[in-house]
Amino acid sequence: MKYRESLNIVNKDLQLPAILAINSSINAEESLSRVFEVLQDFLDADGAFVNIFDVQKHSIVFVAHCRRNGLSSPLGSVEPPRSLRPLKITDKVLNCSDISEDRFTQKVLSECLPDVKSYLMLSMDKEDRHLGVVCFYSCHYDQFNEAQRNLLKSLHDSFSLMTSNALNSVLLANNRDLIHENDGLKDCVRESRMALVNRFTARTPSLKEITAKVEKVSSTEVPMLVLGETGCGKEVVVNLIQQLSKRESGPFVKLNCGAIPETLIDDEFFGHEKGAFTDAKIQKKGVFERACGGTLFLDEIGELSLAAQVRLLRVLQQKVVTRIGGVQSIPVDFRLVAATHRDLKEMAKEGRFRNDLLYRLNLFPLRIPPLRERAEDLIPLTEFFLNRLRSKYGISQPLVLSKKSVEQMLNYKWPGNVRELENTLERSVLTSSDYQNIRVIFDGEAGGLGPAMSVVSNELIKLETFEAMQKHYFEAVLKAAKGKISGTDGAAALSGMHPNTLRSKLDKLGVTFKAVKPEL
Numbered sequence: 001m002k003y004r005e006s007l008n009i010v011n012k013d014l015q016l017p018a019i020l021a022i023n024s025s026i027n028a029e030e031s032l033s034r035v036f037e038v039l040q041d042f043l044d045a046d047g048a049f050v051n052i053f054d055v056q057k058h059s060i061v062f063v064a065h066c067r068r069n070g071l072s073s074p075l076g077s078v079e080p081p082r083s084l085r086p087l088k089i090t091d092k093v094l095n096c097s098d099i100s101e102d103r104f105t106q107k108v109l110s111e112c113l114p115d116v117k118s119y120l121m122l123s124m125d126k127e128d129r130h131l132g133v134v135c136f137y138s139c140h141y142d143q144f145n146e147a148q149r150n151l152l153k154s155l156h157d158s159f160s161l162m163t164s165n166a167l168n169s170v171l172l173a174n175n176r177d178l179i180h181e182n183d184g185l186k187d188c189v190r191e192s193r194m195a196l197v198n199r200f201t202a203r204t205p206s207l208k209e210i211t212a213k214v215e216k217v218s219s220t221e222v223p224m225l226v227l228g229e230t231g232c233g234k235e236v237v238v239n240l241i242q243q244l245s246k247r248e249s250g251p252f253v254k255l256n257c258g259a260i261p262e263t264l265i266d267d268e269f270f271g272h273e274k275g276a277f278t279d280a281k282i283q284k285k286g287v288f289e290r291a292c293g294g295t296l297f298l299d300e301i302g303e304l305s306l307a308a309q310v311r312l313l314r315v316l317q318q319k320v321v322t323r324i325g326g327v328q329s330i331p332v333d334f335r336l337v338a339a340t341h342r343d344l345k346e347m348a349k350e351g352r353f354r355n356d357l358l359y360r361l362n363l364f365p366l367r368i369p370p371l372r373e374r375a376e377d378l379i380p381l382t383e384f385f386l387n388r389l390r391s392k393y394g395i396s397q398p399l400v401l402s403k404k405s406v407e408q409m410l411n412y413k414w415p416g417n418v419r420e421l422e423n424t425l426e427r428s429v430l431t432s433s434d435y436q437n438i439r440v441i442f443d444g445e446a447g448g449l450g451p452a453m454s455v456v457s458n459e460l461i462k463l464e465t466f467e468a469m470q471k472h473y474f475e476a477v478l479k480a481a482k483g484k485i486s487g488t489d490g491a492a493a494l495s496g497m498h499p500n501t502l503r504s505k506l507d508k509l510g511v512t513f514k515a516v517k518p519e520l
């Protein structure tokens with residue numbers, strides 16, 4: 001046999017053990033060190049490495065490295081040199097006898113393996129995409145011959161598998177990093193959203209108790225039903241549920257069932273295809289579809305007709321919807337939170353609410369007690385609202401309720417609950433002439449439920465709109481200040497506001513004034 005032909009013959013004695021060594025592990029480091037052991041005498045290489053190209057991070061990542069003396073050190077990753085191009089590797093393996101002829105590789109290895117002088121390099125590509133390389137190197141020039149190159153060429157497919165496994169591991173790790181980063185970002189968003197909720201919600205003792213319950217089930221997907229009289233804070237609690245849930249970054253879709261006429265409920269629920277009816281100019285998604293991946297809040301669920309309840313139940317069971325005029329079944333994935341001031345059990349007994357729907361909704365009911373049963377909440381809520389009013393109206397001094405008013409408030413029944421408290425305080429502050437001794441004016445329409453009603457003068461109970469009240473108040477203040485805005489005896493000082501805030505307030509209310517000349 002001629003010398004040249006003998007070089008083309010692959011060393012069969014080594015081929016099979018090498019393939020077995022490569023395939024012995026899915027861990028690239030283990031495979032490489034095993035195959036290196038099999039090939040090291042034949043190749044007479046000083047070391048070998050595998051690197052892959054990470055497209056996401058645009059870097060060359062060394063995933064495995066081993067050296068003849070058994071020592072290997074992690075090589076990390078490097079950015080591909082921008083101004084240089086890699087050598088084109090034809091016929092699967094490149095035999096480079098002098099690294100200075102391949103400036104790209106020379107640059108890539110300059111930091112981590114500066115002593116490399118020659119190498120056999122297998123290029124791993126898939127459909128025009130470069131995956132990485134497997135390289136056996138020497139610290140001497142002109143180390144490798146054709147027989148060695150042929151052997152590596154015959155192992156190309158096995159090395160390919162090893163490289164793509166390594167690439168997958170890197171991509172998985174990247175994914176994990178991204179998930180981690182995403183979780184971190186979600187935590188940040190959640191914290192800032194919670195801070196926002198905290199800013200607009202008084203952390204009353206009852207609310208803390210409710211929040212603890214909500215947190216307990218926050219990792220589950222159970223539907224929740226929030227019960228309570230009107231104005232007691234059901235929506236506040238629903239917002240908390242959403243913010244504490246796993247779906248907090250998903251959509252939060254609200255539908256007030258009491259505000260939708262029966263004829264439109266299907267359209268709200270299911271949406272429609274373009275052209276489904278005369279007015280259907282464009283396609284519309286229903287609430288179930290819009291809430292996909294997030295939370296659907298059905299407020300006033302007790303107002304749903306029996307027919308609409310059937311349709312809701314079907315969606316909850318089958319988790320698919322079809323738009324009006326459509327044929328396609330669209331899968332929907334949402335968490336349901338419902339609220340009502342009605343007694344659904346009573347309604348079910350009377351046949352006005354479906355038992356099967358109630359059963360589904362009532363897995364985790366949260367009852368918010370009316371304000372009259374939450375004496376411990378009254379003071380923190382009052383403080384919270386008074387502080388909010390101060391910043392809303394730019395009042396610099398603290399707002400203090402009269403002692404008598406506080407007593408009346410504690411005895412009052414608050415039929416309109418927290419909403420009534422909020423409105424009552426706003427009205428009282430706006431009509432008060434002494435912020436250090438504010439007399440609370442209770443709701444005249446409340447039906448004489450509290451003792452306070454008797455002490456409020458009828459004239460005040462004939463309530464005007466807030467705007468009109470404010471207008472009258474500021475006109476009176478201006479009159480008392482003889483039209484002066486600033487200064488110690490000016491209207492701003494009298495109303496405890498900054499002069500600029502007062503001017504813009506007067507502007508908004510359309511209060512015109514002229515400075516009145518002091519009488520001589």
Ligand SMILES: Nc1ncnc2c1ncn2[C@@H]1O[C@H](COP(=O)(O)OP(=O)(O)OP(=O)(O)O)[C@@H](O)[C@H]1O
Nearest residue numbers: 200201202207229230231232233234235236418419
């Ligand atoms: N803990 C709280 N802190 C601050 N404001 C609150 C709190 N609870 C309720 N409120 C306020 O009271 C008002 C009524 O609350 P909310 O709308 O949540 O009540 P609701 O029970 O959903 O009422 P409805 O049955 O009429 O829909 C809102 O302005 C809300 O901001």
